[in-house]
Amino acid sequence: KNxxxxxxxxxxxxxxxxxxxxxxxxxxxFSNLRWYKQDTGRxxxxxxIMTFSENTKSNGRYTATLDADTKQSSLHITASQLxxxxxxxxxxxxxxxxxxxxxxxxxxxxxxx
Amino acid sequence: xxxxxxxxxxxxxxxxxEVILRxxxxxxxxxxxxxxxxxxxxxxxxxSFYNNEISEKSEIFDDQFxxxxxxxxxxxxxxxxxxxxxxxxxxxxxATEAGGTDTQYFGPGTRLTVL
Numbered sequence: 001k002n003x004x005x006x007x008x009x010x011x012x013x014x015x016x017x018x019x020x021x022x023x024x025x026x027x028x029x030f031s032n033l034r035w036y037k038q039d040t041g042r043x044x045x046x047x048x049i050m051t052f053s054e055n056t057k058s059n060g061r062y063t064a065t066l067d068a069d070t071k072q073s074s075l076h077i078t079a080s081q082l083x084x085x086x087x088x089x090x091x092x093x094x095x096x097x098x099x100x101x102x103x104x105x106x107x108x109x110x111x112x113x
Numbered sequence: 114x115x116x117x118x119x120x121x122x123x124x125x126x127x128x129x130x131e132v133i134l135r136x137x138x139x140x141x142x143x144x145x146x147x148x149x150x151x152x153x154x155x156x157x158x159x160x161s162f163y164n165n166e167i168s169e170k171s172e173i174f175d176d177q178f179x180x181x182x183x184x185x186x187x188x189x190x191x192x193x194x195x196x197x198x199x200x201x202x203x204x205x206x207x208a209t210e211a212g213g214t215d216t217q218y219f220g221p222g223t224r225l226t227v228l
Binding site: 044045101 | 117144146154155156157158161168169171202204206216217218219220221222224
């Protein structure tokens with residue numbers, strides 16, 4: 001069954017610190033893997049999109065990595081800010097049905113001053 | 114910057130009633146989507162829509178659900194006879210291309226509460 005699992009479920013860090021969020025997926029074959037940021041009560045906002053052939057993709061302080069062999073991805077946030085407090089969702093697009101995005105349950109990040 | 118808009122932001126309805134959730138996608142986008150997120154759970158794909166017809170739908174999208182693009186700007190999700198378990202946040206999204214690496218832009222969502 002196609003699944004996307006994320007860890008940790010929640011994370012608390014201090015402002016200015018770095019953190020790394022993990023994503024494991026069983027979707028195979030897949031077209032692309034995305035990371036979204038979702039503020040409470042809002043729609044997800046795209047951070048990065050990587051195809052199966054890409055290893056890393058950056059967007060400002062966000063850097064996503066992808067290991068298609070081990071079916072793992074990570075999202076690294078550098079020099080965290082209070083506004084980074086949100087849920088971060090890993091999303092995989094299956095190759096045979098690229099529209100049917102499969103969402104992970106997300107990691108809830110809280111950044112404290 | 115163009116954005117996807119949704120109305121209403123919150124809809125309260127009685128079980129068995131029909132509801133229509135409305136979305137205005139970004140104007141030059143051609144692909145449209147509905148997702149739902151039950152409180153505390155993951156976002157789930159419902160349906161994708163292109164060229165005035167459904168291109169994909171999930172198991173959740175049964176006969177109680179329908180989508181329509183009644184004019185050049187609106188994209189609607191109708192639930193014919195709401196059930197308690199339909200209570201969720203419903204997100205509309207749009208994109209210029211299907212699948213691939215094109216970004217789907219999400220609206221702010223409509224919170225549906227079925228009593």
